[in-house]
Amino acid sequence: MNDFQPYSYTDSVTADRPWLASLVGVQDTNTITLDLSKFVAGTHYTVSANPMLQGRNVMRSGIPLGKVTASGLYAPYAGPTSEIQTVTVTGTPTGGTYTLTFSGQTTAGIPYNATAAQVKTALEALSNINAGDVLVSGGPHPGTAIVVAFAGQYLGDDQAQMTASAAGLTGGTTPAVTVTTTTAGGGAAPADGTDILAGFLVSEISFNPGSTKAAGALLWHGEIFAEQCPVPFDPTDVGATAPGVNIHYR
Known part of the structure; x- marks a missing residue:
């Protein structure tokens, strides 16, 4: 079973999204498709044991994302490497x-x-x-x-x-x-498009193990607390952002 499907999202609250700094919730989002093969269990998503989800994995909200040039799909932002x-x-x-x-x-x-x-x-x-x-x-x-x-x-x-x-x-x-x-730290990130910050995954999404794609919503204009992102993210190390990205940091 593939989880690829149209995805629309509206929100006016910040519940369960400590990385979101805006007091009015999510501002502007785009529908995107994630390349699930690029995400790592334990780092980006958890394997749920909740019987209500029937074994579906749960992708964490607030993950920084980049767009893979070759496929047009989204994957974790690959910024400078840590030492x-x-x-x-x-x-x-x-x-x-x-x-x-x-x-x-x-x-x-x-x-x-x-x-x-x-x-x-x-x-x-x-x-x-x-x-x-x-x-x-x-x-x-x-x-x-x-x-x-x-x-x-x-x-x-x-x-x-x-x-x-x-x-x-x-x-x-x-x-x-x-x-x-x-x-060595600070080296160039993979030149596949994910070295450019595109935005952040707005909300948790669930997907079936073995699926290759899943739909989500991209926060590309708004304000976040970088230190609250679910994966290490230092805004001072962001080398490039896609045209139109307007993310603010505190």
């Missing part, structure tokens, strides 16, 4: 600590067997990293690398690579810590 760096401990240390330095600030000692949560805590204790500025996964050390993704004030920006000191590590065979840049 991702990987921290690897080698030499099988059995004790001690290491440190990371970011933009001139050095962490307190991080345990040789640190978890992702411990690395996140150490980085967020720096004066130039606020809570939410880094998303940390992987680990624990020393057997598994830890991945640091920059978000918050550093979302979509290129960052100088962190440096590490293994001077406090003990045991093992010549223990060391290396940092590599897995993905």
